[in-house]
Amino acid sequence: MKRIARLILAAGLIALAVWSWGFFFPAPKKIIENHLLKLARVASFSSQDGNFKRLSDNERIGSLLARNLHVVLDLPGGRNETFDNREDLLQAVMAARPVVKDLQTQFTDITVSLSPDRQSAVAMLTVKAKMGGEPDWIIEELRFTFKKIGGDWLITGLETVQPLR
């Protein structure tokens, strides 16, 4: 009985050590996945949000983006939008809030591929977005490009991927 208890305790300690290592020294793929999930959270907003929250969310979005980034998005209705730097994108996000009012964003099926030199990565995911008053979710496939800049993984590219060519 004592031996079994010791074995269970040892297994628990090993599991705790493995979990702690993953928590304090996460793998790049995990860091990128967490960044994307954070982006989905701060990209969601409600018409009841105050100005402070809006500015704070915009700043948090900006902290995930590289200064020079390239964004090409296919929007509903056949339009597409292109941005070539972080500031233009953040201004567009702030300008869209009074128009869109409510936005729910979810990122699912995230797949991250690291480059061989582990300095860049590509993440593919499915985005589900619902604007206030609309009954249907907009569903798109997105491709994010990440680069390790100053020790942090920042988004350097974003484009819509058409599942049907």
Place this chain on the structure above:
Amino acid sequence: MPGESPSSRFWYWLRVAAVGRRPKRTLARLAVLVAASAVLFKFALVPIRVTGISMEPAFHDNAVNFINRLAYVRGQPQRGDVVGLRLSTNADATFHVLLLKRLVGLPGETISFSGGHLRVNGKPLEEPYLKLHSNWNVPEKTLGPDDYYFVGDNRSMPPQQHKHGVATRSQIVGRVLWKGNQ
């Protein structure tokens, strides 16, 4: 039974209703059911809820169905099949969202739409499942050896607002189980 109070009889029958007369057997049956369901819904059937109107009138918004992942284990996708397509071209990627579309073009064929009619290798193809008027004009696309052409049944909106086009064989998850109102 003599000597038993109504209260104890009630608790006895409540226990029987909950776990049966032989709880161990009930537990074993439950374990088998859970395992069988896990295998069935992990490897064979994908439950789906239809969202949107692109497959009207065959498949309505909010309808429930299943994608049969084993449909093409011993066969190839055929024209007219309604299939679930993953959005990613990566066959190993997980999926919480699928596109539900009808297969209208096979590998090697040339697909186009003219005046709302589907044309395969330049010849018009009859589509008996189409119920809504369409006036699509879409230029020809030639399909590669691993390419299929997919489109929804509801072509009453402009083609730019409808997801249609070419996908590879690896994007096909399976065929819809219940064929809807065709």
